[in-house]
Amino acid sequence: MVKDELYKSKYVKTAIYVFGGVLGLFALGFVFKAVNYTAYNFKNLNATLKR
DSSP states (O other): OHHHHHHHHHHHHHHHHHHHHHHHHHHHHHHHHHHHHHHHHHHHHHHHHHO
16 A cells, blocks of 8 residues: 555656656747747847848
8 A cells, every 4th residue: 555655656756757847848949949039030120220
């Protein structure tokens, strides 16, 4: 009984870590894309304003 509970909690912890890691990677990718997009648009905007 105790062993089962321990195994379950260990499994749940692992699942949470894996899920959190995947979510973190997605979030990082999204932020990276957003920053790149913003920088690109900012460059275009500056080029347009300079004309």
